[in-house]
Amino acid sequence: MSTPLVEMVNIHKWFGSVHALKGVDFFVNHGEIVGLVGDNGAGKSTLIKILSGLYPPDEGKIFFEGKEVKFRSPKDAIKLGIETVYQDQMIIPYLNVYRNIFLGRELEKRLGPLKVLDVKGMKEKSWKLFHELGLDITSLDVPVQALSGGQRQGVVIARAMYFKTKLLILDEPTNNLSIKEARKVLDMVLGLKKAGISCIFITHNLHHVYPAADRIVILNRGKKIADFRKDQITIDQIEEMIISG
Amino acid sequence: MGFREIGIQFFQKKEISVSLILMATILTFYSIQPKFLSPTNIEVLLKITPELGIVALGVTILMIGGELDLSVGSVFGFAPLIMAVMLQSGINTWIAFMFTLILCLGIGTAQGIVTVKTGIPSFITTLGGMLIWRGLALVVTGGHPMYFTPSKDFAMVLTGKLYPFVYSQLLIFLALVVLLHFLLERHKFGNWVYAVGGKRDAAEAMGINVARVKVILFALCSLLAGLGGIIQSTRMSQAMPNQGDGLEFDAIAAAVIGGTSLFGGVGTVIGTVLGEFLSRIIENGLIIIRAPSYYFRLYIGIVIIVAVIGNLYIQRRALKLRVRE
Numbered sequence A: 001m002s003t004p005l006v007e008m009v010n011i012h013k014w015f016g017s018v019h020a021l022k023g024v025d026f027f028v029n030h031g032e033i034v035g036l037v038g039d040n041g042a043g044k045s046t047l048i049k050i051l052s053g054l055y056p057p058d059e060g061k062i063f064f065e066g067k068e069v070k071f072r073s074p075k076d077a078i079k080l081g082i083e084t085v086y087q088d089q090m091i092i093p094y095l096n097v098y099r100n101i102f103l104g105r106e107l108e109k110r111l112g113p114l115k116v117l118d119v120k121g122m123k124e125k126s127w128k129l130f131h132e133l134g135l136d137i138t139s140l141d142v143p144v145q146a147l148s149g150g151q152r153q154g155v156v157i158a159r160a161m162y163f164k165t166k167l168l169i170l171d172e173p174t175n176n177l178s179i180k181e182a183r184k185v186l187d188m189v190l191g192l193k194k195a196g197i198s199c200i201f202i203t204h205n206l207h208h209v210y211p212a213a214d215r216i217v218i219l220n221r222g223k224k225i226a227d228f229r230k231d232q233i234t235i236d237q238i239e240e241m242i243i244s245g
Numbered sequence B: 001m002g003f004r005e006i007g008i009q010f011f012q013k014k015e016i017s018v019s020l021i022l023m024a025t026i027l028t029f030y031s032i033q034p035k036f037l038s039p040t041n042i043e044v045l046l047k048i049t050p051e052l053g054i055v056a057l058g059v060t061i062l063m064i065g066g067e068l069d070l071s072v073g074s075v076f077g078f079a080p081l082i083m084a085v086m087l088q089s090g091i092n093t094w095i096a097f098m099f100t101l102i103l104c105l106g107i108g109t110a111q112g113i114v115t116v117k118t119g120i121p122s123f124i125t126t127l128g129g130m131l132i133w134r135g136l137a138l139v140v141t142g143g144h145p146m147y148f149t150p151s152k153d154f155a156m157v158l159t160g161k162l163y164p165f166v167y168s169q170l171l172i173f174l175a176l177v178v179l180l181h182f183l184l185e186r187h188k189f190g191n192w193v194y195a196v197g198g199k200r201d202a203a204e205a206m207g208i209n210v211a212r213v214k215v216i217l218f219a220l221c222s223l224l225a226g227l228g229g230i231i232q233s234t235r236m237s238q239a240m241p242n243q244g245d246g247l248e249f250d251a252i253a254a255a256v257i258g259g260t261s262l263f264g265g266v267g268t269v270i271g272t273v274l275g276e277f278l279s280r281i282i283e284n285g286l287i288i289i290r291a292p293s294y295y296f297r298l299y300i301g302i303v304i305i306v307a308v309i310g311n312l313y314i315q316r317r318a319l320k321l322r323v324r325e
Helices: A044-051 A074-080 A097-101 A119-133 A149-162 A179-194 A235-244 B003-012 B015-032 B039-064 B072-088 B093-118 B122-141 B152-159 B168-186 B188-198 B200-205 B210-236 B247-257 B269-288 B295-320
Strands: A006-015 A018-028 A033-037 A059-064 A067-069 A082-086 A108-111 A114-117 A167-171 A198-203 A215-220 A223-229 B161-163
Touching (some): A006 A044, A044 A167, A044 A198, A074 A082, A114 B168, A179 A198, A215 A235, A223 A235, B039 B269, B072 B093, B072 B122, B072 B210, B072 B247, B093 B122, B093 B152, B152 B168, B168 B210, B188 B200, B188 B210, B200 B210
Parallel strands (some): A033 A198, A033 A215, A082 A167, A167 A198
Antiparallel strands (some): A006 A018, A059 A067, A108 A114, A215 A223
């Protein structure tokens, strides 16, 4: 296999006297969906916060497309194409769907000497994205708060897809979703993969990620205890590992 | 688009509540005293509403961006006084006007920078501003009104009667309404304003310069407050140190009645226009039906509460129509 998209080597992190990450190695290949699984307090979110530039690691190195990188803030990570979605924190509830997707990177057109929003263009592109994702939204003009949880995830995923994010980190995207909706989110993640976008899918519920993941990584008490391609392991074996630690 | 989506969009229009109250109010005054809808009275309404409405527009977009400005009433009084002083020292009207507007931009920018840099609530910074600019106005004049004597062409451009019912200030007001509506709905800056007021952290995470957006809104708000004050002084040919006293609350009331949220992220320019007209119609209607003028604040108080409850009720109805799979 060629160089991974992102590789974290021997990551350590202390919070005071708590050794939250004890030398974790973690990588994501191009176009790969990695399920990052572990119980509460296993170190999943600490690892992800380091990868998204929120915390610096106390020890260890991060490589992106083969080159070593140091993030001073989430902005540095976003510039490289690593976007992190903490549930629906990245959405403005009262703004409508297409305004949310293009927020901060609005499409514009010329109107005489003025630059105005290209509403038609943004709507057309949004429809196309939703079509590709198989997302069922009937109107783009409703505020996002009127959508269901799964549809809101869809808005975020559509945004990542349009702006050619390289790595999308989804933190517990299926929390509080119905089974049917969680399934939808997984389908959309598979759509991302088709578009060549890698994805880290963080969850404590193995069943939510197993159907879509290429690889499952399990953390326990700050250590990586398993890293398997899905075809090498069954869901029962993974569960056994989480429980026995 | 299905029935459900049309329903949601209809109920999302925050202007419905104020429109209904506005119509009911007009009908009530008209049934008590038909003179209320006489051409003379309509002309009076169209003449006095714009100068206060312009201030409410600025307050509205600032509130959508998640901040309050309590200093607009004081700036409304302070700006024409500064211009009056310049006019009395023989400076050209237009130069004095431009200078005063730039001063207002400076006032807003300063209040905005203090707010975003220190992180204290804008309620506090602009409460301070309200006292400072009013205090300075009193210092400059010693508490006495000043003559406001701009050139004739200036007075014509700002407050001239162009046709029956059509005053310059009405056209200026409508032009600003169109401009700001366009800014909010059809320009990316408007998108940022809603985002910054609606959910600051998410806006920041999407790369929007929250501080810059807010400072621009503060500057715009003070600019419009000063412009409103200058129009009023031009119309009355005097600048008074207590001009615009209490206007900050009238402006916030007009915005809130029109559906703007006190917490940011929600609101429209059109709603504020309706809210402002409603305030002025109640004020004027009470005079026409010969009710003591003291009733004005009482009624506005009731209208604020009824309108906001109306908005809330409509919102709940809309949420019941949630989009489903």
